[in-house]
Structure formats: C-alpha cells, structure tokens
Amino acid sequence: MAASAGSPAVQTPARASLNRRVLLLGLVVVAALLAVLLLNLGRDPHSIRSPLVGRAAPAFSLPPVGGGAPVTSESLRGRPLVLNFWATWCAPCIEEHETLVSTARALGRDVQFLGVVYEDEEDRVQVFLRRHGSSYPSLLDPDAKTAIAYGVAGVPETYFIDAAGVIRAKVAYPLSPEAMAENIRKVRP
Amino acid sequence: MKTVLAVVAVTVALAAAAAAQGTGEDPAQVVGAPRGPRLEGPALDARAKEIAGLLRCPVCQGLSVGDSPSTMASNMRAQVKDLAAAGYDQEQILAYFERSYGEFVRLKPPLRGVNWLVWLAPAFGLLAGAAVIAWALRAPRLVADAAPPTGAALPGPDTLPDDPSLARYVLRVRERAYGWPGGMAPRPDAPPADTV
Numbered sequence: 001m002a003a004s005a006g007s008p009a010v011q012t013p014a015r016a017s018l019n020r021r022v023l024l025l026g027l028v029v030v031a032a033l034l035a036v037l038l039l040n041l042g043r044d045p046h047s048i049r050s051p052l053v054g055r056a057a058p059a060f061s062l063p064p065v066g067g068g069a070p071v072t073s074e075s076l077r078g079r080p081l082v083l084n085f086w087a088t089w090c091a092p093c094i095e096e097h098e099t100l101v102s103t104a105r106a107l108g109r110d111v112q113f114l115g116v117v118y119e120d121e122e123d124r125v126q127v128f129l130r131r132h133g134s135s136y137p138s139l140l141d142p143d144a145k146t147a148i149a150y151g152v153a154g155v156p157e158t159y160f161i162d163a164a165g166v167i168r169a170k171v172a173y174p175l176s177p178e179a180m181a182e183n184i185r186k187v188r189p
Numbered sequence: 190m191k192t193v194l195a196v197v198a199v200t201v202a203l204a205a206a207a208a209a210q211g212t213g214e215d216p217a218q219v220v221g222a223p224r225g226p227r228l229e230g231p232a233l234d235a236r237a238k239e240i241a242g243l244l245r246c247p248v249c250q251g252l253s254v255g256d257s258p259s260t261m262a263s264n265m266r267a268q269v270k271d272l273a274a275a276g277y278d279q280e281q282i283l284a285y286f287e288r289s290y291g292e293f294v295r296l297k298p299p300l301r302g303v304n305w306l307v308w309l310a311p312a313f314g315l316l317a318g319a320a321v322i323a324w325a326l327r328a329p330r331l332v333a334d335a336a337p338p339t340g341a342a343l344p345g346p347d348t349l350p351d352d353p354s355l356a357r358y359v360l361r362v363r364e365r366a367y368g369w370p371g372g373m374a375p376r377p378d379a380p381p382a383d384t385v
Contacts, residue, residue, distance in 0.1 A: 144261065
C-alpha cells in the first residue's frame with residue numbers, strides 16, 4: 001500500500017544483487033576458514049615442527065652435574081643420542097623421568113642418553129637425582145646457550161639425534177614408554 | 190718484538206677458541222664470520238636492545254625478547270649481546286636464532302614466499318574497503334534514478350497502513366498532532382469540530 005512507500009520494503013534489483021554478493025563473499029571466507037580447520041584437525045597439537053629436524057645437531061660442550069670434564073657433542077658421535085632438556089621445577093619432567101631412566105638402562109651402550117638442566121640450580125638437581133635415581137649424566141647449561149641453540153622454548157623437550165649427529169625428532173611433551181620407543185626407532189636402525 | 194706479537198696473537202686466538210668451546214657452538218659455523226665491527230659500551234647496549242626488540246620471546250607469546258621479564262628472554266638478550274659484541278650484524282643474529290626457533294622467532298616476518306601476503310593483505314583490505322564504500326555511495330543514486338518518487342506514491346492524509354494495529358497508532362498520532370477527532374481528517378465540506 002502507499003503508506004509503506006517511505007521504507008524500502010520492496011528491494012531494488014541493485015540492492016538485492018549487493019546482498020547476494022555479500023552473502024557469497026561471506027560463504028567464501030567461511031569455507032576457507034573451515035578448510036583450514038579441517039586440514040589441521042588431525043594434527044597432534046604437541047608436535048612442534050622444529051627447523052632443526054633433519055639438520056646437524058648444534059655442537060655443545062657442557063660440564064656434568066657433580067663436576068668433571070665437560071661432555072662434548074663431538075665425543076658422542078657414532079652412537080644415537082637422546083638429549084633431554086629438563087628441570088626439577090617442571091612437573092612433566094618428573095613424570096617422564098622414570099621412562100628416561102629405565103629406557104637408558106635397557107638400551108645400555110646402544111643409545112647415549114644425556115640430560116641438560118634448564119634454568120635450575122646444581123644443588124637441587126643433585127637432590128632430585130638422588131631421590132628419583134639416574135642412569136645417565138645430566139649437564140649444566142648455566143647461560144642457556146645450548147638450550148637456545150637447540151631452540152628450546154620450555155621443558156621437557158627431547159631431541160633424538162642419530163649416530164651421524166643429525167636431529168631426527170623433537171618431542172615437546174613428557175615421553176611415555178610408547179612415544180620413547182617410537183622415537184628411538186627413528187635414530188636406531 | 191715480532192715474536193712477542195706473534196705469541197700474543199696466538200694466545201688471543203687460543204683464548205677465543207677456548208671461549209667458543211665453553212659456550213658449545215661457534216656461531217660463525219651457523220651464520221658465517223661476523224660482518225660488522227666488534228662493539229662495546231653504549232653502542233653495544235643500543236645495538237643489542239634494538240635487535241632484542243626484533244626477536245619474539247618463545248616462552249611468552251606476544252612479547253619481544255627485549256620486553257619480556259622471563260629468564261629465557263634474559264638469556265636470549267645475553268646471547269644477542271655476545272653476538273653483537275663479536276661483530277655479528279643484525280641479519281646474522283636474527284638468522285642465528287631463526288636456525289633454532291624457526292621464522293616464528295622474528296617479530297617482523299621477512300619479505301619472502303607466503304609472507305608477501307602478510308605485507309600486502311592490509312593494502313589489499315584498504316583498497317577493497319574503499320571499493321565497497323565507493324559502491325555503497327553510488328548505489329542510492331542508482332535507486333533514485335530507477336524510481337523517482339511521485340506525489341501519487343506518497344501517503345495522503347487519509348491513507349492508512351494495511352496492518353490494523355499500525356493503523357490504530359497512525360490515527361492516534363494524527364489525533365495528537367493535528368487535533369483531528371479519532372485521527373480522521375475533517376472533510377472539506379464538514380463544519381469545524383468546535384462549532385458542533
């Protein structure tokens with residue numbers, strides 16, 4: 001009726017086509033977001049793609065907890081190495097400690113295990129190791145230069161390095177026995 | 190004299206090598222020999238601060254290494270300062286950290302590959318927004334051209350909406366506004382209301 005002529009209840013063709021275009025654009029944007037979501041749904045949120053995986057492990061020369069000659073990465077070549085960054089204040093590190101100690105014991109000289117202490121004090125580390133046991137050396141990294149060279153962003157982080165000194169895997173969560181076995185296979189043919 | 194100098198040079202070189210050994214890894218093997226001059230004092234502090242501001246703190250998202258109070262960031266600041274003191278330039282220092290942490294560690298993504306999108310998207314968004322605004326400003330004129338309003342299309346004093354509830358309000362408004370009894374427009378031939 002004439003009274004409704006003031007408000008555009010009847011759409012002009014131009015307005016209608018604008019609405020269709022806006023709707024289409026919205027659908028394209030939503031579809032793109034959904035596609036990204038679906039593509040990443042299957043990914044493990046704990047896995048970190050370290051740029052170092054597949055590359056030579058950074059060299060290090062660090063003093064062991066309790067004193068002694070520095071342990072160098074050079075002297076460990078020829079054997080696979082499991083390098084575990086940890087701290088006594090880190091609860092997940094306590095959780096995986098048993099797995100690390102028992103696996104290192106079981107594999108003996110086949111695989112070298114090393115701990116690198118991250119942002120912690122030597123006294124506390126010694127107390128911790130006495131209480132929880134140990135089967136491999138832990139090294140001190142006082143100014144965190146080695147942690148930085150390995151791209152450590154938190155603890156625990158474990159690097160699996162093959163006999164040629166190439167990093168094959170990086171794990172940034174507490175290792176279960178299964179995860180440990182799976183990653184050991186990557187460095188031990 | 191020459192012998193003394195040579196001995197001093199060798200001693201300094203050995204000391205430098207020992208220092209590099211102590212920290213584990215020689216950064217020169219990662220990013221090549223230092224490209225700039227060795228720095229110290231206020232110049233070193235300024236350069237280190239500048240570069241730390243370009244690095245993302247890996248343990249506290251959204252903060253630069255320069256701004257973060259975390260121990261990790263303070264260790265990274267010390268590392269930046271060591272590298273700058275040794276004469277590594279800004280790009281070498283950023284590349285050193287990028288080797289370990291990935292491109293994520295750069296607060297300013299370098300112009301390469303898919304990163305062009307990050308730099309071009311704002312400009313593209315601005316252009317797209319301007320286009321939409323221009324289109325929206327043009328659109329009403331098109332509508333006006335298509336259907337110019339005529340007197341016949343406007344509501345008259347006695348037209349009412351089809352909806353009875355709306356019509357009731359329109360009548361009340363007309364009654365208040367014009368003093369028409371019941372909101373109905375007086376017929377031209379009818380006597381004025383107040384004379385009845």
